Amino acid sequence: MSSIIVRVKQKQISQLVSKGKRLDGRGLTDYREIKIEQGVVEKAEGSARVLLGKTEVMAGVKLEIGQPFSDTPNEGVLTVNAELVPLASPTFEPGPPDENSIELARVVDRGIRESKAIELEKLCIEPGKKVFVVFVDIYVLNHDGNLIDASALAATAALLNTKMFNYEIEDGEVKIKPGFSPLPIRKHPVAITFAKINNTLIVDPWLEEEQTMDARLTITVDDEGKICAMQKGGSGYFTPKQVLEAAKIAKEKAEEIRKKLNW
Amino acid sequence: MNEKIEKLINDKGLRLDGRKPEELRPIKIEVGVLSNADGSAYIQQGKNKILAAVYGPKELHPKHLALPDRTVLRCRYHMAPFSVQERKSPAPSRREIELSKVIREALEPSLFLEYYPRTAIDIFIEVLQADGGTRCASITAASLALADAGIPMRDLVAACAAGKVDDTIVVDLMDAEDKKGTADVPVALMPNFNAITLLQMDGDLTMKEFEKAFNMALEGCRKIYTLQKEALKAKYLNVKEVEE
Incomplete structure (x- = not known):
């Protein structure tokens, strides 16, 4: 249940959004500052820490043979x-x-899987028997809203940072050889999340905006501007016009973020 | 290993079961099928066979979960172990937990939850046989079960999916099309408000393809809405005269 202070803020956020403004001074389709640091955990095969404003998410990649x-x-x-x-x-x-x-995990998973971001066919060791299993573990360290976008960024950044150990097969056994090669990545899916407040769409909602929103819509876009995943959340609704508008904005925003990150 | 994948759309533009791209599977809906539940509905959509039941509004246990200003809507989507080719473990999978959440959020906007503070309404969905598009058929049935239970609502929620198979945009995908197809867009709609209460997507669609699939799914929802109303009328319009 929301406290009185939260309720006062909710009203303020809602009124501001109807005037095209936000409490933290951003425009309706502005993202918070994105900071990415890769290779933050040496024991993981790949890792990344993402800051989206005050939201902080870490992702680690472990590889196993399975x-x-x-x-x-x-x-x-x-x-x-x-x-x-x-x-x-x-x-x-x-x-x-x-x-x-x-x-959260399934929406991030869908973005990576459906965009075919990882060249999974290159991870086969012995058809039908042995392949690499890529474990992506998302660890939310500070929740200040929009966990989906931050987690999707962290997952992709960690995969880009992932090193595979070299191996050879000797008498049906996998032998690890010295040296590493990068995990084969072909796409960089970017998730763009919208919140509907006062019948207006905003991107990258922070915590208090999430507490105010009627509904949420995430659209994941790949490098070619194709949509590869979507997820509506929250107990409100969207009109068909809003959905198509969101798809258009998502495509632009994903391109903008990818350019900024050199992905 | 696997033999050549058969074509999902034949030369005449027809699908595996002979449907045209914009054609729904045969749908049979029945309202009020379970005597113990406050409301219930059964749907057959192609080979999908799904039961939905509603219990409540009722007292909520544990009590601290109750809300002072509205009812707590709870939803469980569950697949029977025998509903699919390979036996599914009866324990709730991650997919079922996610679907329970999105189905609940698809139905919530249609209900006047504030009418029943400090209570709970339970929706139970059992998929007896699955053949693609179960989340949509579940929403269609669950919304009718809520209506049958007499829960005040703004509108019924109708749901339908569209997707892409063999580069053709088609509506109401069956299992084979869902598995071998390249995209799936399930949508739920409150037709009188033009309000989309569920929207998911996986696959790979250009903006144009998405718009086409999205509109096709909305059209499917409107057709299913007509069937929902007929099913409600079939139960409630024919009141038999009782002899004194």
């Missing part, structure tokens, strides 16, 4: 998991993943 899925025997396996660790927000509780962290 079995492929029976319907894709020649492809590596991607697994995305997200943890809303209790130190990140007073609303996060310890325990098994709840629906919010599962949704």
